[in-house]
Amino acid sequence: MITTLTLNAAIDQVYEVGSLMVGQTNRVSQKSQQGGGKGVNVARVIVALGGDVIIGGFVGGLNGSRITELLQEENLQTEFIQIQEENRICLTVINQQKKEMTELLETGPTIYEYEWNKMLNWVEAQAEHASYFVLSGSLPKGIPKTAYAEIIHRLKQKGIRVALDTSGDALKHGIKAIPYIIKPNEDEMTQLIGKPVLAQKDLVQAGIKLQELGIEHVCFSLGEQGALFVNSLGVYKVNAPRINVVNTVGSGDAFLGGLIYKLSQGADPTEAYKWAVACGSANAENKEIAKVQRVTVESLLAEIQITKIKEK
Ligand SMILES: Nc1ncnc2c1ncn2[C@@H]1O[C@H](COP(=O)(O)OP(=O)(O)OP(=O)(O)O)[C@@H](O)[C@H]1O
Numbered sequence: 144m145i146t147t148l149t150l151n152a153a154i155d156q157v158y159e160v161g162s163l164m165v166g167q168t169n170r171v172s173q174k175s176q177q178g179g180g181k182g183v184n185v186a187r188v189i190v191a192l193g194g195d196v197i198i199g200g201f202v203g204g205l206n207g208s209r210i211t212e213l214l215q216e217e218n219l220q221t222e223f224i225q226i227q228e229e230n231r232i233c234l235t236v237i238n239q240q241k242k243e244m245t246e247l248l249e250t251g252p253t254i255y256e257y258e259w260n261k262m263l264n265w266v267e268a269q270a271e272h273a274s275y276f277v278l279s280g281s282l283p284k285g286i287p288k289t290a291y292a293e294i295i296h297r298l299k300q301k302g303i304r305v306a307l308d309t310s311g312d313a314l315k316h317g318i319k320a321i322p323y324i325i326k327p328n329e330d331e332m333t334q335l336i337g338k339p340v341l342a343q344k345d346l347v348q349a350g351i352k353l354q355e356l357g358i359e360h361v362c363f364s365l366g367e368q369g370a371l372f373v374n375s376l377g378v379y380k381v382n383a384p385r386i387n388v389v390n391t392v393g394s395g396d397a398f399l400g401g402l403i404y405k406l407s408q409g410a411d412p413t414e415a416y417k418w419a420v421a422c423g424s425a426n427a428e429n430k431e432i433a434k435v436q437r438v439t440v441e442s443l444l445a446e447i448q449i450t451k452i453k454e455k
């Protein structure tokens with residue numbers, strides 16, 4: 144069984160406008176709403192590919208009830224912990240003319256100590272049947288920056304493979320606990336390394352270092368450039384297919400969903416890496432977030448090549 148955890152779940156609202164004009168009145172031509180947050184999206188993709196997932200997280204207030212309701216409508220399996228404060232709304236505005244996305248992300252609720260302790264107990268209970276555990280997204284206020292690191296330590300003791308996809312201090316601390324998979328994008332790596340512009344050789348060097356610390360799959364997602372992967376056998380480059388981009392929000396989550404689904408099925412890592420890129424790209428073709436279809440992913444795979452660029 145795969146479990147995903149979204150500590151800062153959200154209502155993902157998407158607005159489409161002909162062209163977005165800052166400082167002016169913009170009329171919305173279409174809108175949609177989904178239950179979201181990174182771990183929720185990862186789970187949605189795994190289920191679309193044929194896997195089984197439990198979605199964990201915090202929900203509170205009217206937005207929390209709406210998230211639960213929306214995910215129930217999708218028949219996704221949730222085990223949320225109720226909190227006092229209200230979940231956030233994350234807004235994506237799609238500028239149809241420029242094919243550009245602008246995101247406005249609320250900070251989200253504060254989590255109280257007793258709520259956090261409930262979550263740690265829930266994680267312990269999940270550890271009894273999870274084989275993969277996905278920790279994704281920002282940490283809400285009230286939760287220590289070392290939260291993911293603490294969860295990784297606990298899960299690793301039980302032999303569970305943990306994937307971490309976050310940013311800033313949560314990522315820095317999380318890496319020290321040596322998860323099984325990390326998936327930073329270019330911005331997250333820029334922050335982590337502290338260098339404004341990264342060349343491929345910088346990523347390769349950083350990836351090898353992280354892999355040698357013990358992280359089994361170091362995955363750098365690079366948008367339309369595809370991705371770089373480092374494991375104990377080498378460094379791999381995977382191209383992204385050419386697609387008609389509609390909304391890239393959630394592509395990183397779809398990428399992680401595809402990767403974990405294939406690894407959990409026992410696929411060779413090089414095959415799983417191609418599925419990761421195919422799922423990320425399949426997501427970008429849709430307006431809705433992380434609603435990929437397996438047939439689309441399979442057809443994109445034909446345009447994806449993996450190349451070993453360095454032996455280890
Ligand atoms: N413009 C694009 N064309 C083709 N594929 C894309 C494009 N943008 C993203 N992808 C696919 O999605 C994957 C993940 O994208 P990206 O690196 O942008 O993730 P991310 O920044 O973590 O995304 P997010 O945080 O919005 O979920 C890429 O590896 C690629 O396969």
Ligand SMILES: O=P(O)(O)OC[C@@]1(O)O[C@H](CO)[C@@H](O)[C@@H]1O
Nearest residue numbers: 155179180181233280281392393
């Ligand atoms: O604030 P976080 O947790 O880093 O990111 C939140 C978020 O942007 O991530 C997903 C897309 O990846 C959306 O569902 C959600 O709105």
